[in-house]
Amino acid sequence: MASFADRLEGFPRWVTEEYWVGTRRSALTAWAHPGALRQAVRDARGLLPQVGQMTGAPVADLRRWLRDLRRHRLSAEIRRRCAPASGMGSPHAELLYLFVRALRPAVVVETGVELGVSSAYLLQALADSGRGELWSIDLPTLGPGGRVNQDGKLDRSHVESVEMVGQAVPERLRGRWHLSLGDARDLLPTLSAPEPWDVFFHDSEHSRAHMLWEYGLAWPHLRPGGLLLSDDVPNNDAFLTFSRSVGQTPFLWLRRGALRKPVPGPAAP
Ligand SMILES: C[S@@+](CC[C@H](N)C(=O)[O-])C[C@H]1O[C@@H](n2cnc3c(N)ncnc32)[C@H](O)[C@@H]1O
Numbered sequence: 001m002a003s004f005a006d007r008l009e010g011f012p013r014w015v016t017e018e019y020w021v022g023t024r025r026s027a028l029t030a031w032a033h034p035g036a037l038r039q040a041v042r043d044a045r046g047l048l049p050q051v052g053q054m055t056g057a058p059v060a061d062l063r064r065w066l067r068d069l070r071r072h073r074l075s076a077e078i079r080r081r082c083a084p085a086s087g088m089g090s091p092h093a094e095l096l097y098l099f100v101r102a103l104r105p106a107v108v109v110e111t112g113v114e115l116g117v118s119s120a121y122l123l124q125a126l127a128d129s130g131r132g133e134l135w136s137i138d139l140p141t142l143g144p145g146g147r148v149n150q151d152g153k154l155d156r157s158h159v160e161s162v163e164m165v166g167q168a169v170p171e172r173l174r175g176r177w178h179l180s181l182g183d184a185r186d187l188l189p190t191l192s193a194p195e196p197w198d199v200f201f202h203d204s205e206h207s208r209a210h211m212l213w214e215y216g217l218a219w220p221h222l223r224p225g226g227l228l229l230s231d232d233v234p235n236n237d238a239f240l241t242f243s244r245s246v247g248q249t250p251f252l253w254l255r256r257g258a259l260r261k262p263v264p265g266p267a268a269p
């Protein structure tokens with residue numbers, strides 16, 4: 001029988017994440033900020049309809065796919081494999097999973113793997129769709145010092161050793177995975193993934209120049225109707241600037257963004 005938590009379908013976690021992104025405060029402070037809590041509930045309720053609008057998938061299907069995902073207990077499996085990865089993941093990762101389920105892509109490309117939480121969710125979606133492969137690129141940052149990016153900002157994400165890159169990804173999902181270690185600036189332009197790409201996910205260096213460079217490189221590889229997804233969109237104006245440059249309205253969710261490449265209409269007579 002489904003537990004009470006299962007019946008809530010993870011929704012409280014989405015609300016607490018929205019609350020944190022909106023206020024930078026723990027959900028324990030929500031009693032003192034009822035307006036911010038109401039806003040977080042509204043935002044969390046809007047997530048599935050917006051994914052549906054962007055992908056054309058009915059919300060009922062998105063709910064069903066979320067139930068599939070939660071039945072796998074992937075976040076618990078990730079925690080067992082890789083303790084430092086605990087606390088990462090849903091609902092950011094759950095929406096990645098839903099985008100991929102909705103598109104049923106053949107080719108997904110991601111930059112920025114670290115422990116492999118996003119890779120695990122992308123691969124789980126490919127496995128559940130029964131098709132597609134993931135090409136991932138990561139330049140590991142070794143040791144707890146993090147790395148200063150081209151904007152002079154410190155990115156704290158790191159691994160203790162090269163072997164830890166992607167450690168969170170269960171063996172059962174690795175058959176569809178091509179992982180390359182190195183700088184995206186060198187590896188992305190010569191990636192051996194077949195054309196066209198269906199989904200591109202940026203989560204490597206979050207400097208403005210690098211984000212714009214990755215978006216600009218990926219966009220021509222994407223098929224019409226393909227998706228460009230990005231983490232850490234609020235870090236700077238790169239995602240909004242790129243969206244404007246391609247004439248598309250982005251869907252912004254939590255700290256992430258999604259852009260759908262337009263499908264050309266029939267030529268005018
Ligand atoms: C935020 S973490 C990725 C987290 C992962 N996507 C997840 O959700 O679990 C960013 C990763 O990108 C790597 N990185 C930074 N600059 C890079 C570059 N130029 N090329 C490839 N990877 C890079 C970092 O070392 C780090 O492993």
